[in-house]
Amino acid sequence: MISITAPVAKKVPYEIVTHGHKRVDDYYWMRDDTRTDPEILAHLAAENSYVDAKLAHTSELQETLFEEIKARIKKDDNSVPTKRGNYFYASQMQGDNEYPIYIRSTDFSGSNTEVLLDVNQLAKAHDYYQLSGLRVSPSEKVLAYGEDTVSRRIYTIKFKDLSTGELLADELIGTSGNIEWGNDNKTVYYIKRDPQTLLAYQVFRHTLGTPQANDELIYEEQDKTFYTFMSKSKDNSSVIIWHSSTETKSASVIDANSPKATPIEFIPRETGIEYSIAKMHDWFYISTNWQAQNFRLMKVHKDKVGDKSNWQDVIAANDNIKLDDFELFNDHLVYQQRENGLIRVTVRQLSTGKEQQLSFNDSAFNLGLYGNNNLDNSALRLYYTSLTTPYTDYDVDLTTLEKTQLKQDEVLGDFDSNNYASERIFITARDGVKVPVSLVYRKDKFKKDGTNPLHQYGYGSYGSTIDPRFSFSRLSLLDRGFVYAIAHVRGSQMLGRPWYEDGKKLTKNNTFTDFIDVTKALVAQGYGDKDNVFASGGSAGGLLMGAVMNMAPELYNGVHAAVPFVDVVTTMLDESIPLTTNEFDEWGNPKNKEYYNYMLSYSPYDQIKKQSYPNTLITTGLHDSQVQYFEPMKWVAKLREYKTGDNILLFKTDMESGHGGASGRFKGIHETALEYSFFIDLLK
Structure with missing residues (x-):
């Protein structure tokens, strides 16, 4: 019988002295940020060969498991459409395709379907392909998306004219993969990554039709303990820059209607204070741990945002119940809490203050609010799942709490x-x-x-x-x-x-x-x-x-x-x-x-x-x-x-x-x- 020998790595002592304490790392030499060192690649290949040899006797079992799992998955499967603006957006999985096809239509039933992107075609030439940050312009005529073909999470943003199907000349390289649109359909905000640390830290403003070299830096995060990312308010009036570290979170707001606007800090950043904001009409709603370890929900008029003393309680702090999430609608507030580890969702009618709580059958489950893109919705969209219940999508009537099941993932077999x-x-x-x-x-x-x-x-x-x-x-x-x-x-x-x-x-x-x-x-x-x-x-x-x-x-x-x-x-x-x-x-x-x-x-x-x-x-x-x-x-x-x-x-x-x-x-x-x-x- 031929023995299978595990690869043995060479030892090259490397001393690291910290606070007077010495450590010797014999394998520090294995770091190569370029990932091109022949010796390192050869060692990784030897390890892979060792795995293949040691597990060769399980190859039939691996194939059985693969086919078994794959056979449970419905090959032709569409996501539930979600409305944004005048269109319903969804994704399609077809046959043995590895990637989705993104579509939109003018109604929920999917008539007049228009293909936005077939990711399978985009991924054909690459061993790895990841799509990020699909954003349609306010005019609904241009699609922005990011692509990563290396798996380092550094994306190139591309733009597609949805009326012609052609790509625009604009390409934004070195980005975090997401953009937000200004309301003039020409202004684009994006974030650049540091190529070494991969930290997303610089927010740029790009104007369609101009070179990336001309883009304007409008915000740079100086504190390297913070992540930077963006979103757009539900009422489309603001682009929000989020500043996020482990224990401190804050935001800056850009007027989406002004192509020359500068970011305005919501409130001065304070160490240990976390908050996130959502805007509805003249009011900002704030989820925060300020004087509330398990978070509370507050609100403030748009003209008084800069001072926490103006904030008003909407959902008070509770030492035993954590506020996890919330959604705003014209006459309803939906908030998700966690008590003793279990999720609960409450719907409050804003005009009357009346509250109702959703109920589910499982003793423990997972639930998430998603696709609630419009303030004037009459229903709440959510998904629900448990260890024994496949993912299930519901629309919940905000007045009656009647649940309409839109889809449950089908398990074949x-x-x-x-x-x-x-x-x-x-x-x-x-x-x-x-x-x-x-x-x-x-x-x-x-x-x-x-x-x-x-x-x-x-x-x-x-x-x-x-x-x-x-x-x-x-x-x-x-x-x-x-x-x-x-x-x-x-x-x-x-x-x-x-x-x-x-x-x-x-x-x-x-x-x-x-x-x-x-x-x-x-x-x-x-x-x-x-x-x-x-x-x-x-x-x-x-x-x-x-x-x-x-x-x-x-x-x-x-x-x-x-x-x-x-x-x-x-x-x-x-x-x-x-x-x-x-x-x-x-x-x-x-x-x-x-x-x-x-x-x-x-x-x-x-x-x-x-x-x-x-x-x-x-x-x-x-x-x-x-x-x-x-x-x-x-x-x-x-x-x-x-x-x-x-x-x-x-x-x-x-x-x-x-x-x-x-x-x-x-x-x-x-x-x-x-x-x-x-x-x-x-x-x-």
Whole structure:
């Protein structure tokens, strides 16, 4: 039998001294920002070949899973049209196409359909293709869109004359991918990215028909801890520049009716104060954490915006209920809140103050407001899903709250939601805090006796809440007897803003211990087989995977870490790396010794030690703009050096993709099939 040998990376000691403390990084040499170094590319290719060889015996299973998942997806599928201006906009998926076709029509039923863009044609010449920021001009005659063919999230904006189908000569390079139109149909606002840090920080004004070199810089963000992005108010009167860091958020407003307008700060930026705004007629509505940790809704007349003392309460602060979102209509306010981790939606009639609350059947679910582009709508558009309910689109009458189902994603084959059950339980963590957990399993495959394999997922960063939602692909695990669990660990906002605050910076360790404590409890309560527990997470969830692998490797038979952020200290010390400066308020700035020591105590790369690690699959994309490829590459090399025992360690790099994985609706299924087959093959 021919032995398959894992690639072994060379060691080139590189000293990093911080606060008088010396670290030696033997794999620092793996960083190449040009992504052209032959030695590095050869090593990545060797790792890919090793994966292929080690998993060759699962190739049939991978193909089975791929076809199984793909077969559930309806090939010809249209989105529900949403109205903007005089048209209804939608997307079509056809046959084996990887990408949508964007269309519009003059009525909801789709008569007089006009094709705006066939993304399949645009993507033909590229291994990777991502479309961004479709915006139709106020005259509804010109379409702007951004395209990225590298997966670095740097877009070129193009313009299409919808009457002729021809592209205009204008091209805006180096952008964040989104534009907003001035109301004269000639003025375009866009944001440029720094090519090194990828920070979107400069807002330019472009006039159609003129060279990009002549564009006017109207705003430049000087603070590198802030992201910059844009939107347009629902009443179309204003273009809003958003200034967003982890703990401070603000806005500047541009008069969309004036092609020479300058941005006006809504209120002076204040550290620790977050707000977002929406405009309706003469009033601005403001969602803010000012004197309200869980946020509240306020309003102010357009003539008095510059002073918070003029703000009036619309929805008061509540320590137990977080305000998540809101939508404005001419005579209605819709607001979405979260109490004890559960979403609720309330409709208030503005003229009378009367309130009504929407109701749904599932004990835990995900819901989002979308497509509510016009103030004069009589209905609210939303989507609804749960772990057992496919995505369902509704129009909700704002007066009666009667729900009209517009569409439910069709699951082809023998799917019956009644075959599956979901639960929402609380696990007591080591410090006494109760952690919410969402569970789903197939009823006829589940016995609460510790015999089912368990797949536990987690994220727990940036206040991002992973709500329970339906997955076509997950059925392949549930039908094979897996229990699937989402651990809603601290660092999300599942239980409000305090839940986030207790899982970042100097409390980040709670994210990791919560995940471990959930695993132990689920096994103890009979939800999972102690010998067949599998864990997965991506990006900051990959950091979570790396930390729990160091802290409690014995709990997991297999781990999948996707695009993992694992070299925490070195990355956060380097301000030339994309995202670093924006995230000091998330992780802390290691130039401060207290943060340095704390981050070092959990950084997965720095905390690798001689021990037996779980069977591990690590995946990344060469062009990842969020977590650079060299982080997982270094991590794998060091794990190979230190790990004991015979458990396998595999590292797969997609040489064409970035942080989001492969583009296209079917290509991504191959990545899922790889992860699932890796876990299924490990079952004891």
